[in-house]
Amino acid sequence: MEDKKSLRAPVSQKPHVIPKPEHPEYLGGSITVEINEKKLTVPFGTTILEACRQAQIHIPTLCHHEDLCVAGVCRVCVVEVEGMRTLQASCAFPITAPIKIKTTSNAVRKARKHIIDLLISEHYGECYSCFRNNNCELQSLAKEYGVDHYNFGHVTQPRYEVDNSSYSVVRDMDKCVLCKRCVRTCIDLQEVGVLEAINRGHNTHIGTFLDKPLAEVICINCGQCINRCPTGALRANDPRDEIWNAIDDPTKHVVIQTAPSPRAAIGEEFGQGPGKSFTGELNTALRRIGFDKAFDTNFAADLTIIEEGTELILRLYKALVKKEKVALPQFTSCSPGWVKYLEHFYPEYIDNLSSAKSPQQMFGALIKTFYAQKTGIDPANIVSVALMPCSAKKFECNRPEMNSSGYKDVDYGLTTRELAQMIKEAGIFLPEMPQSHFDDPFGEASGAGLIFGATGGVMEAALRSVIEFVTGKRVEDVYANADITPVRGFEGIRYAEIPIAEVGSVPKLLQHLIPDWNWLKGATLKIAVAHGTANAKKVMEDIKAGGKFSECHFIEFMACPGGCLGGGGQPIPTNEQIRKKRAEAIYNEDKSLPVRKSHENRHVSELYEMFLTDGPCGHNSHKLLHTHYVKRGKYIA
Amino acid sequence: MENHLTVKLGEKKDRKGPVIFSEYKRGDAIRKALSMSREDILFELKDSKLKGRGGAGFLTSTKWMLTAAAKAEKKFIICNADEGEPGTFKDRVLLMEYPELVFDGMVVGGYTIGAQLGIVYLRGEYEYLLKPLEDYLEEMRKGNLLGKNILGKEGFDFEIKIVLGSGAYVCGEETALIESLEGHRGEPRNRPPYPINTGFLGRPTSVNNVETLAAVSHIVVKGGKWFAKYGTDKSSGSKLFSVSGDCERPGVYELPWGTKVSELLELVGAKNAKAVQIGGASGHCIPKPQFEKTLAYEDIPTGGSVMIFNDNRDMLKVLKNFMEFFVDESCGQCTPCRIGNVKLLEGVEMIEKGNYTFAHINKLKDLGRTMQLASKCGLGQSSPNPFISILENFKDEIFNRGNGGRNGR
Numbered sequence A: 001m002e003d004k005k006s007l008r009a010p011v012s013q014k015p016h017v018i019p020k021p022e023h024p025e026y027l028g029g030s031i032t033v034e035i036n037e038k039k040l041t042v043p044f045g046t047t048i049l050e051a052c053r054q055a056q057i058h059i060p061t062l063c064h065h066e067d068l069c070v071a072g073v074c075r076v077c078v079v080e081v082e083g084m085r086t087l088q089a090s091c092a093f094p095i096t097a098p099i100k101i102k103t104t105s106n107a108v109r110k111a112r113k114h115i116i117d118l119l120i121s122e123h124y125g126e127c128y129s130c131f132r133n134n135n136c137e138l139q140s141l142a143k144e145y146g147v148d149h150y151n152f153g154h155v156t157q158p159r160y161e162v163d164n165s166s167y168s169v170v171r172d173m174d175k176c177v178l179c180k181r182c183v184r185t186c187i188d189l190q191e192v193g194v195l196e197a198i199n200r201g202h203n204t205h206i207g208t209f210l211d212k213p214l215a216e217v218i219c220i221n222c223g224q225c226i227n228r229c230p231t232g233a234l235r236a237n238d239p240r241d242e243i244w245n246a247i248d249d250p251t252k253h254v255v256i257q258t259a260p261s262p263r264a265a266i267g268e269e270f271g272q273g274p275g276k277s278f279t280g281e282l283n284t285a286l287r288r289i290g291f292d293k294a295f296d297t298n299f300a301a302d303l304t305i306i307e308e309g310t311e312l313i314l315r316l317y318k319a320l321v322k323k324e325k326v327a328l329p330q331f332t333s334c335s336p337g338w339v340k341y342l343e344h345f346y347p348e349y350i351d352n353l354s355s356a357k358s359p360q361q362m363f364g365a366l367i368k369t370f371y372a373q374k375t376g377i378d379p380a381n382i383v384s385v386a387l388m389p390c391s392a393k394k395f396e397c398n399r400p401e402m403n404s405s406g407y408k409d410v411d412y413g414l415t416t417r418e419l420a421q422m423i424k425e426a427g428i429f430l431p432e433m434p435q436s437h438f439d440d441p442f443g444e445a446s447g448a449g450l451i452f453g454a455t456g457g458v459m460e461a462a463l464r465s466v467i468e469f470v471t472g473k474r475v476e477d478v479y480a481n482a483d484i485t486p487v488r489g490f491e492g493i494r495y496a497e498i499p500i501a502e503v504g505s506v507p508k509l510l511q512h513l514i515p516d517w518n519w520l521k522g523a524t525l526k527i528a529v530a531h532g533t534a535n536a537k538k539v540m541e542d543i544k545a546g547g548k549f550s551e552c553h554f555i556e557f558m559a560c561p562g563g564c565l566g567g568g569g570q571p572i573p574t575n576e577q578i579r580k581k582r583a584e585a586i587y588n589e590d591k592s593l594p595v596r597k598s599h600e601n602r603h604v605s606e607l608y609e610m611f612l613t614d615g616p617c618g619h620n621s622h623k624l625l626h627t628h629y630v631k632r633g634k635y636i637a
Numbered sequence B: 001m002e003n004h005l006t007v008k009l010g011e012k013k014d015r016k017g018p019v020i021f022s023e024y025k026r027g028d029a030i031r032k033a034l035s036m037s038r039e040d041i042l043f044e045l046k047d048s049k050l051k052g053r054g055g056a057g058f059l060t061s062t063k064w065m066l067t068a069a070a071k072a073e074k075k076f077i078i079c080n081a082d083e084g085e086p087g088t089f090k091d092r093v094l095l096m097e098y099p100e101l102v103f104d105g106m107v108v109g110g111y112t113i114g115a116q117l118g119i120v121y122l123r124g125e126y127e128y129l130l131k132p133l134e135d136y137l138e139e140m141r142k143g144n145l146l147g148k149n150i151l152g153k154e155g156f157d158f159e160i161k162i163v164l165g166s167g168a169y170v171c172g173e174e175t176a177l178i179e180s181l182e183g184h185r186g187e188p189r190n191r192p193p194y195p196i197n198t199g200f201l202g203r204p205t206s207v208n209n210v211e212t213l214a215a216v217s218h219i220v221v222k223g224g225k226w227f228a229k230y231g232t233d234k235s236s237g238s239k240l241f242s243v244s245g246d247c248e249r250p251g252v253y254e255l256p257w258g259t260k261v262s263e264l265l266e267l268v269g270a271k272n273a274k275a276v277q278i279g280g281a282s283g284h285c286i287p288k289p290q291f292e293k294t295l296a297y298e299d300i301p302t303g304g305s306v307m308i309f310n311d312n313r314d315m316l317k318v319l320k321n322f323m324e325f326f327v328d329e330s331c332g333q334c335t336p337c338r339i340g341n342v343k344l345l346e347g348v349e350m351i352e353k354g355n356y357t358f359a360h361i362n363k364l365k366d367l368g369r370t371m372q373l374a375s376k377c378g379l380g381q382s383s384p385n386p387f388i389s390i391l392e393n394f395k396d397e398i399f400n401r402g403n404g405g406r407n408g409r
């Protein structure tokens, strides 16, 4: 346990990650326990909670979360273990002996009720004015245990000020139950370490370094803490009011672009199981709400691939042919959480970040220039909204650099949860909407843009284009169905090598930049994919140490576990299973699309013909579609 | 504080006692232990039936046996000198006057369980002892009682390091102590796993109280049977008591287990004692009719704190003081303790103001029982003890206060 990782994570729970029961061999044997007088055999080391779940016995929990290590702090999950003087937290108790467990004894029921009563007595907040109403674990517990009055009184005054300093995350500590899921998320899952419990006893609260506002610490805005908070203590900075106002204002032309991940998850907000996309229904709903246009962010994702791919080719060309010094590997830059993470933790590497903007920001810049010109609408009257699975996108659109159109390129970042709320407010039941298409002039996009939503998706999209550009062959001839499976999956870090045996001729789009591909003949393209900043950190440390990732050419990084589909703006709850389902939805939709490669998106080609006439990475695109970064560092004043 | 600055370690006051305060010379236990096998040391300890003096009363022989049996490259022995329990100061006396007993005990422990490093977790408020204790360790090093190949024993290397705590009561709890040593927030861990196999830095670790280690030194030299001669069957040996409050001669006393409360009161000159809080804030409050009870694990177990209250004391104030302590000192990690103690304190304040119902007080006692059962560590599990015992044992005084309130609706 002396490894760096456990030291980097100062939570008392860190050394006690209890192995999952899926690997009985690894755990060495199984053990028979008695739960409520029924026998059950489980692998050695299974927690009582897991065992009970296998036995279909429901145990209430609050601080437990599948994605996180054990805390054992709320004590709601206590059970009786025969022979032990005290009740045991079932989530934190690994079974290593043939114990007898009782889950509903008098002492257990009483303890659980007491604990819920205590939590509620301190809980300043009213469900009907809370965004978690009907999706709150504290509220559910109260219901489950039949709380019908305040047994131990109830606070009438707030104790803390709401912190809405951040563009992304709002913290209302009066609704906090101190489950520490956010703490564990931030330091263990994300290895950022912004949040920790401060003070002791009754003064304990979750805070930042010196209790500074969230905007003034090294928060990367990933919002993963929001997704794991059981209550309304953490939420995203909600722009719904402003957006409704814009919609109601007849002088405003309100457009919305929708990212790939929300459509694969928004059904969950309407009681649909995870794993079904509602793309067409969503388009209809958006128009009914009053958005003037519904655009597909995937169009901009396709554009990103062309720009970022070209940038990569140029970097390689400079390094290999012109022997110039360029920063390699090139890092993707479409995840604003990742970008801010790098700016804080590895500022010396910002030159490795692709200068290409994220799809959201590319689209924003185009809407207020290209689209405005084309339609004759004054960009000052365009309100540009971005539906994103992400809380960091709210921060991103407020970065001062992001106004290359002469206006704020994207006015509002809206999360999946917030849009679902707007749809409900408009009295619409999304799953029953008729389907409709995206609006022109950007139209339908390619499957490559769509899979941006899953970890490995940007890499796969880039490869689909780069392989065809360079080899002149069809990707389908190299990878069946153009599914580049080596970069798919949920493995935290993936590495692949792609040998370039033969080369083709340079496509028209790139001819002004590169004379031929001969310099790539026989080369091996080395790529990697990492998701979740904890994994990103591992890759970065390896690069620093000159390890194998430092030899890569291109690395995709996503701040959130699972990629955007697990983003901080997605429906709550989220866990491994749900993320897998969302990924399935995305990959299935990709399969069904007629165009699956970014460079085959005809709207993108048209854009280069009509508007960005000096081609990818040309002067125009540099002005509108590329950006720069800030060396922030870890120690900020 | 001034006189503390000139502390001279090892200078003994005139203290008498059958076991701890009996004759002992520095290095004796180490010398003896190194001539024995590890198993034999464990057998002596087993014969002595020594139980941990930190409060929990776990058999020291068992703890060491389990730590010795754990397989690991590195192991640790930690001397718990956090002494945070209100009304305890015997560990300080041991460290100041009998450091040889404590440190020799640690070396013996290191040898027995196979640890290479001993760590003393010294209460932050005892900072003035740090330098003298470090000087003392330096002397031990010179005499080869620490360091490499101790006393010529090939391959037995052992060092002792002193780390200063930072002032939280809960850091005396062994797993919170380990967290604190690792540089984290002082919060108790989930158990299992226990420190004996997953302790400091994830290694097998034995955490022992100062007095436990001092007793070990005597046991190794004089034998387990000799130790077990004192005390009772279930509580062998003697115990140091830190006596404070309304008495003529407060201080540290060594008495065999099985001593009656009344005998102790007489010894210290407590004339009008009405109540004795035994075991510190988290202990139990004994009223006069129970003074014939004995101090022993089987009757009134205690880590050694004895606070005496005479007829003039207001027991509700006493209780309030204890509850305020817990509200502040709870680490705030788990629900029953963090919020439960606040509710109990509020109950005390209601009684103080005369604004309460018995129904509510009973509800709070019930809550107290949940706290005892469901809290994560010993702090929350024992913090309701004074609430329950004082309200029970002094109900006449407390509920018949002439405060004009709506008493006992």
Ligand SMILES: Cc1cc2nc3c(=O)[nH]c(=O)nc-3n(C[C@H](O)[C@H](O)[C@H](O)COP(=O)(O)O)c2cc1C
Residues within 6 Å of the ligand: B051, B052, B053, B054, B055, B056, B057, B058, B060, B080, B081, B082, B083, B084, B085, B169, B170, B171, B172, B173, B174, B175, B207, B208, B209, B210, B212, B213, B377, B378, B379
């Ligand atoms: C809140 C709390 C505070 C404690 N404080 C101390 C302490 O100050 N000193 C101590 O030796 N043990 C203390 N303990 C007991 C330790 O957890 C542990 O049981 C003891 O150090 C083990 O040593 P022993 O076996 O020698 O008694 C405390 C326990 C709790 C729950």
Ligand code: SF4
Residues within 6 Å of the ligand: A123, A125, A126, A127, A128, A130, A131, A132, A133, A134, A136, A137, A138, A139, A175, A231, A232, A233
């Ligand atoms: S956090 Fe939950 S319990 Fe609290 S007000 Fe919101 S919905 Fe209600």
Ligand code: SF4
Residues within 6 Å of the ligand: A169, A185, A186, A190, A192, A193, A194, A195, A218, A219, A220, A221, A222, A223, A224, A225, A226
């Ligand atoms: S948004 Fe991300 S970085 Fe910021 S506090 Fe939450 S988990 Fe940590």
Ligand code: SF4
Residues within 6 Å of the ligand: A175, A176, A177, A178, A179, A180, A181, A182, A183, A206, A225, A228, A229, A230, A231, A233, A234
């Ligand atoms: S903010 Fe939310 S996740 Fe964090 S401790 Fe409070 S309730 Fe738990």
Ligand code: SF4
Residues within 6 Å of the ligand: B170, B187, B188, B329, B330, B331, B332, B333, B334, B335, B337, B338, B375, B376, B377, B378, B379, B380, B381
């Ligand atoms: S019982 Fe109290 S001191 Fe112990 S873990 Fe819980 S809150 Fe912390």
Ligand code: FES
Residues within 6 Å of the ligand: A060, A061, A062, A063, A064, A071, A072, A073, A074, A075, A076, A077, A078, A089, A090, A091, A092
């Ligand atoms: S769910 Fe087990 S202690 Fe919180």
